[in-house]
Amino acid sequence: METAAQAATAASATGPAVIVAIDGPSGTGKSSTSKAVATRLGMSFLDTGAQYRAMTWWMISNDIEVTDASAVAAVAGKPVIVSGTDPAAPGITVDGTDASGPIRTPEVTSRVSAVSAVPEVRSAITALQRSIAAAAPHGIVVEGRDIGTTVLPDADVKIFLTASAEARAARRSGELGATASADVAATKEALIKRDAADSTRKTSPLAKASDAAEIDTTDLTLDQVIDRIVALVEEKRAAK
Ligand code: DC
16 A cells, blocks of 8 residues: 555656566665665565565464475465555564564574475465555565566566675674674575575576676665666656
8 A cells, every 4th residue: 555655755756657676685785775766766665575584484383394395385375464565664464463573583584495485385475476566556666586587577677686695694794783703604604505595496596587787786885776776767767
């Protein structure tokens, strides 16, 4: 649903609604960048990783063994996941319960790759993502791993963010409040393991779409990345 803030920003935004897909591995700045681009352009925002995390949290809460793909597949259609699309306060609920906090726990983070590799989970969540994108009144910025390749292959603008493993681990550690070098090293190891699982799974793996613009964020500030993407979206709007 559109908030008053989105409507006000959108009123001053120019051009037709566009769909922007932003993919890439963890720690490339996808979430911060996507929220800021959506805010600057008066668009909706969708964090698709949060949806896979919400599905994982529901599985854990309901005692489903997440490494048992057929057990996960059998109940993948059960949880009712509702994603907020206001970039200032996206939020997410599962069966009516606010899941914004629980989906960020290490327990969920360590299990989400297994759950998101199950085809029945992907088809349920992909359908949800497409319906949210189709309903966004002023366009939407959708961030994830397979948005440009599978979920919204006709997106108007496709971006693939990358960064060195060191930069990604340092950013993730910063978000988690870890400062000791052992913690940073452990974060880096977990991140590389999760990206490898996400990139090698059979169903819609993390991948760059052939027509996506790749931006290496290693040596760029957040504002520089945002400016580049906003410029690309404005160019597309002008050409539409
Ligand atoms: O962006 P994130 O770290 O919150 O994503 C959590 C997990 O969800 C990630 O390990 C892979 C999975 N994911 C996915 O498979 N497809 C997406 N479009 C988004 C996330």
